[in-house]
Amino acid sequence: MKRTTAKRRQLSNAPIISLEHVSKAYSAGAPALNDVNLHINKGEFVFIVGDSGSGKSTLIKLLLRELLPSSGRIVVNGTDVVRLRRRQIPKFRRNLGVVFQDFRLLKDRNVYENVAFAQRIIQKSGREIRKNVPSILSTVGLAGKYKARPKQLSGGEQQRVALARALVNKPQILLADEPTGNLDPKNSWEIMNLLEKINNNGTTVLVVTHNREIVNDMQKRVVTMKKGVIVSDEEKGGYIDED
Amino acid sequence: MRINTLFYSLIQGIKNIFRNKWFTLASVATISACLFLFGLFYSILTNFEHMVKSAEQRVAITALLELGVSDERVAEIKAMLMNREEVNEVDYFTADETWAKFAEENDFGDISIFTENPLEDCAHFDIYMNDVSMQSDLVEYLETIDGVRKVNQSALTAQVLTGVNSIIGYVSIGIILILFLVSIFLISNTVTIGIQVRKEEIQIMKYIGATDFFARAPFVIEGILIGFIGSLVPLAAVYFLYNEAVIYAASSYSFMAALIQFLPVEEVFATLIPICIGIGVGIGFIGSYTTVRKHLSV
Structure with a gap:
């Protein structure tokens, strides 16, 4: 991994999102996430990329506390997500902005x-x-x-x-799950430019995407997942081809 | 919770009714249809019950008195009988009144030709009951009273009426229970389908941090309003039909008027209105509350 922590420390001292040894298994079959460790500092802009089934959506669901991990610790915005009680979830989510591929308006x-x-x-x-x-x-x-x-x-x-x-x-954190998945290139770029602008104002932005062009052009931190495992985490990365 | 949140939920609940016109219509129609049948059966059965009750009250037990019972003793016996729960009315007839009535009923003409009263030992009480099933108890009691020489009763009539009464009771409970269960099934199905369609809306609310109460309140208010409207429609229809039926029966079958007396519409509706509104609102509340709950675990 080429990830350098020096740049991260410039943004903030403590991670705003932290996953430690997180695994998530649904039922039978391979786990959706397998011993994932990920730390995102305040103010970062991070792409999560990977093929279908790589665990990206599970990761977002865990961060939103829609799912609980099978094991491991998740801290978002200073809150231990695993220990969160059901009635505390709404308040927790109010500090997260969420955008979905299908808009959900x-x-x-x-x-x-x-x-x-x-x-x-x-x-x-x-x-x-x-x-x-x-x-x-x-x-x-x-x-x-x-x-x-x-x-x-x-x-x-x-x-x-x-x-x-x-x-x-x-919100301090914006989670975007395939925000350009249903958009043409022009609109996709407009949305990404907006996300960058929002990030420049201090909001931590986490974008799950398949859009190779955008990932390669924006030169942001790129976390690549494959079969539930983080295979690459680059400071100014690009979309890694599967083969 | 702020008052404006409550107000917002109320407004949204009302708006939802118009936003989802077809769902509203389907739900109101289902609730109305079920409660209409319920109201109709309730009206018919309460009237049957009322008629049987009236018939019961027309069944008299005759208690013949011994000769020479004083007026004071007669008054005493009458008071004793009136104190009994199962007794509705007690009429006393002297021997002379009994003879005059008998002669009139049998068309004897002028009875002054009789020098003596052939029914001298027939001074009696006619006793009308509230509950004919207790006839045998009353007869037993009458036979113990000093001054009463004989008690005449119609055991068969009492048995038949008691039987009819209990059959009506069972049938009422059975029909009302079946209609109630069918109503709950149909209504909760309609509500479930309606809310299933709006599952996404509830999920969106939850994703952006709405509490369960905030997400649920507009749906529950909507359910209650639908239940309320759905109960008013059949009440109005049954009220109209009931009035029409009573007027029609009274004018077309006047010969039955002495036998069949319908309950006044106000009396039937004094019970039917709260029952129907309670069922409608209750089902609307429970249906929407439980259905929304299924989608809240996001």
Whole structure:
């Protein structure tokens, strides 16, 4: 592994995401994750790449506390995820922004309501919502489309709404699971540029992707997974071919 | 929890009803259909019960008194009988009244030609009961009373009425139970299908940090409202039908009026309204609460 820790220490002293000897087995068959160790510092931009079945999605689910590991320790934002009680999960997730490949917007609500929804969950007042939502919509370039319903938007625009929703509560970490998976190259780049901008403002960004071009061009830290194991972790890496 | 969160959940619950028009319609229709049948059977069965009860109250036991029982003793016996739970009404007839009534019923004409009362020893009580199944107990009691010489009863009528009454009781419980179970099955299925479609919505809420309460509240409010609307529709329909049926029966079959007396609509609905609303709202609440719970473990 070419990973140098010096650069990481420049960003922060302690990892904001830490996985120690984490394994996850579903039932029969090979484990989805096998003794994974990964540390991501505050403010980092990290790509997680790998083929289908390599364990990327399981990793995201573990970080979101959708799943529990079979063994090992996971600390996110200072919280021991494994020890988290069920009723503590919502509060934990409010410090994480999440973006999915399929956008996962509330289809029967407009852009404004979709973004405001994240604010309502953390019980922001109406005044704060009216201030914060237009501001974040402007950041993602959708100020003029706040009344539109998801089906009236292009894929790129829907992903921007999802990004706005993920960011409106100012999370310290943004998890993006294949955020460009359903987008054309132009929109993909727009989303990645937004993610980079968000990262430059101090948010730690973790992107799971298959997009070789983006990974190679952005020259960020790249963690490559294969069959549940981290096979490579490079500071300014590229997409490693399977063969 | 903030008051505006509660208010938000309430507004969302109401909005959900309009957002998911087809689901709302299907759920309201299912609840309405089930509760309509329930209301209909309930009305019919309570009226049957009422008719049997009325018939029971028309069955009299006759207690013949010995000759020369004083007026004070008659009043005493009457008071003793009225104190009994199973007794509804006690009518006293003197020997002269008994003779006059008998003569009138048998068309004897002028009875002044009789110098003596042939029914001199027939002063009696006609006793009407609340619960005909207790007839034998009452007869036993009457036979122990000083001054009573003979007790006439219709044991067969009492047996038949008691039998009919208990059959109606069992049938009512059976039909209502079956309808209730069918209603719960149909309604919870409709709610399950409706919420299954919106599983993703619940999951999105959970992914972005919504508490179980926050994710569930709009659905539960929606379920309660659907249950409430679904109970009002059949209540209105049964109310209308019941009134029409009573008016029709009264005008078309007036000869039956003496035999069949329908319960006033207010009396039936005083019980039916809270039952139907309770079932509707309860099923809406339980159905939505349990179905949403399945999708909360994200």
